[in-house]
Amino acid sequence: MSENKQIYNLHISGLRIAVLVLFCVIGLNIASIGNEKTTKKQNAKSGLTYINQFIENGSNLNWELADNNTVNIYLGYDYERNSLNRAYDHWHFLLEAEKGNDVTLIFHNFSEIYNGKQMPFETWIMDCISSPDDRNWQHVPVEWIDDDRMKVKIHMESDSLYIARVEPYRVSDLQNLLSEIKEDEQVKITPIGNTVEGRELQVIQVGSNNSPHKIFIRARAHAWETGGNWVVEGIIKKLLDNSRESKGYLANYTVYILPMANMDGVARGVSRFNLNGMDLNRNLTEPANPVLSPENAAMEGWLEGMIAKGLKPELAIDFHNDSNGPLFFSGKGKDNKRYVGNMRLLEKLLREKTWFSESTSFYGTTSFEEGLMSRYGIDALVYELNAHWIKSLEKKPLSEDWILLGGQLCTVFDIYCNEIKED
DSSP states (O other): OOHHHHHHHHHHHHHHHHHHHHHHHHHHHHHHHHHHHHHHHHHHHHOEEEEEOOSTTOOOEEEEEOSSSEEEEEEOOEEOTTSSOEEOOOOEEEEEEOTTOEEEEEEEOOOOEETTEEOOOOTTSOOEEEESSSSSOEEEOOEEETTTEEEEEEEOSSSEEEEESSOOOOHHHHHHHHHHHTTOTTEEEEEEEEOTTOOEEEEEEESOTTSSEEEEEEEOSSTTOTHHHHHHHHHHHHHTSOOHHHHHHHHHEEEEEEOOTTHHHHHHTOSSSOTTSOOTTSOTTSOOOTTTOHHHHHHHHHHHHHHHTTOOOSEEEEEEEESSOOEEEESGGGGOHHHHHHHHHHHHHHHHHSSOOOOEEEEOOSSHHHHHHHHHOOEEEEEEEESSOBTTTTBOOOHHHHHHHHHHHHHHHHHHHHHOOOO
């Protein structure tokens, strides 16, 4: 083959490649334009603008627009360290869509693993709430559909709407509460340590160290479980309302409150575990690892300091949310007549003086009630607040109901402290 012919063939080959590349580019542009038109048509039909999870306490999720006015929400799991356990319990985001449009949300990923076992799917335990301003919430209807999915139909009364599972209580809400009460002479706020990410943990003391009885309360060991924070706020506001009743309470007992144990999880919108993947309501029968669970190490250090000063609490309550609302007493304490008698007294008072009407159990685990009972000799329990239904009030709960319970608990504590059996 002559040199000129080789050069000619090379030019022809290059031209063919160039033409192919050009057609590919044109094809990609046409496809892109087609996809863009499809997306615009879908957006026009749904009115959807954006789903914003980057709000305070916003949840980890992915989302995509389906072929109509439906949006698929894929909840992000929260994983436990060295375990198969995973949780999906938290959702909180801002739905942005055109006013007047109807948007259907389909929630996915309800395959929770708890204590190493996949949880059976219970369609009655889930709820969804909405708010135009992230403050005033109402329940919205939900429907369970095939493949363990939840459907929520939303009518947009404005161009944005907050969506959540339970009424949020954010780090800023706690900061607002602290700012509101910190100057009160009955209040002392004590730093006790830091979270994994360095956020300061504080104990709120309401009352004097000289009062005859002491009660310790922890809330929000699991980040999604906001009910405990609302109950705590109800307790504090009642004790500080300057009424004759509240003055009598504070003459009888003092409360010490760790209001937001898993503050990192609340800030980052996770469900259950701390940012090292540790469950702060497990393994309390042994000293906490200060690196992996600094939140529990801080609580234990504070408790041990109080005991050393002769200020050991007589009662300790860890507030949680679940789907049943029971009280969990220490399994190891069920053979202790004094402890059982005190817990039965507390149960009786709760049924008489508050809206509590659920079950109780002496259930042995390594959680809060077992840890404080076995290690410190403190009468302790876990109080699960039903996140979905208040049986005695026949309604789905909102913050106002848990705040009401907090105020009612002040009366319970007063009677309890007068009637408990001492060692």
